[in-house]
Amino acid sequence: MGSMTESRGMEAGTATRMTGGDALVAGLHRWGVDTVFGVPGVQLDEFFDGLYRNHDGIRLIHTRHEQGAAYMALGYAMVTGRPGVCAVVPGPGVLNAGAALSTAYACNARVLCLTSTVNSALLDRRHGALHEINDQTGLLRNLTKWSGRASHASDIPRLVDEAFRQLLTGRPQPVALEIPPDILAQVAMIRFDAAMPSLEKPVIDPVAVEQAARLATTARNPMIVVGGGALGARDEIRALAERLQAPVVSRHMGRGTLRDDDDYALPAAAALPHWADIDLVIGIGTRLQQLREWGHDDRLKIIRIDLDQAEMQRVVPPTVALFGDAADGTAALVAALDAVGVSRPDRRAEFHAIKQAFREEISRDIQPQMSYLDVIRAAMADDDVFVDEMTQVGYASRYGLPIHTPRTYVNSSYQGTLGYGFATALGAQVGAGRRRTISVNGDGGFLYTMPELATAMLHNIPLTAIVFFDGNFGNVRRIQQNKYQGRLIASELHNPDFVKLAESFGMKGILADGPAALAQALADTKGHDGPVLIAVPFELDKTASPWKHVHGRKVR
């Protein structure tokens, strides 16, 4: 095939004759992609063959199901902050990836979904071609921030550049690219622009900064709330907290913005009772759901720093909207405060006492979850990664597991996607490299992506997955017991023997009954060169409801 196949070495700015598949691979190289998670199929053959011939530097992790591939791309993206790429066949493949894309959307994760379509000539004709679904483009448009479809191989450079520009500017959310199989096979003159697209950030408006600084200086009792958009702004946010003597509150996506043991960090659940007393909230890179869940009134002034103009106006328009990157906007605000000189009495002891009382309360009330979380935290280095799930220990982790490093707490945000955890954690582990990744699962959620045990073995992904098994969709069962007078329906589960299951894949499987046994199992498997499954028996009836501190309530 000669020069046609040399997509890796091609020079930007110079046209080279190659297939669309090779152009796509060249685009991934151009943007530094090092991992693709995917499931092959006939419409993607030209792309996979392109990877075969030009894979240098790109690790292909093929999974057992498209949901696994897309969840892994999600986990990779959340832990690294870089785009996570999945490749899935059109129609059923895209639909199988759908829950992961909706979760990536909720998590503001940089996921690129590469897919195909039916042949170009058959698009939108409803002939019933292989994998055809109606208006796949419309479906993808609704699951992503941006999606593109190639109509000629020479479109591919422009579309790939735009996909990555969308991923790397503004609010991070998933994007998708459809390339019909005939376009992947088409040979054309392919040219990438010599210059990479500019990845500009908004310029911070000094007038808005002045207004924000004035509000902040006059506030009696301010609170800072951070979300996933704030993860890269630790130093700036800490400086702001110091100047204002304000607590920095995070719920799930913003966990790790400050170290949880920082003087100014407060878990949202501990901050809730104090929401009624604050007169200013500064929301940074957050949906600020507290406005909706905890309430608002005229006494509450609002400053928002965000890359998404529409998000800032949702629920209640803010008093001051600072459009921009969290670090830039916060740094500008700190500089403006320093220019006028703010000095406030030290409130650190107060925040410490609130945090301490909350810890004591949950350690007493939320059992056995807190005992398990204490054991898990003790087994983790500060920068090891934890992936939660819709399970009893997972819910408690949102407020009960201290997090010290940005991008080490993975959660499904408002999507609440049961079954996302195990596969997402595999991708997280790939992104985390040598750092240990621990995932917690219920027996219900774990079986959603259980076949990816095979992927973990084949690709030697050294994840530690813990499965808490109680033979029930426990959360559903608790609701049926409490709200529906014990009319249990569709909540009982039949389980495999999890240790034997792991072993049947050639994987290390351990039964750990109780927190001490889990601590031992985690210690014994530290540094193990391969995946580990630890099964922990769990009794729902002896488990505290973790919800009190997850669900907010109106306090103003």
Ligand SMILES: Cc1ncc(C[n+]2csc(CCOP(=O)(O)OP(=O)(O)O)c2C)c(N)n1
């Ligand atoms: C995709 C999806 N399907 C269904 C649900 C509803 N749901 C929430 S929790 C739950 C049960 C989870 O059971 P399990 O994984 O065993 O965890 P446990 O509560 O027993 O710890 C279900 C069915 C959901 N959140 N997401």
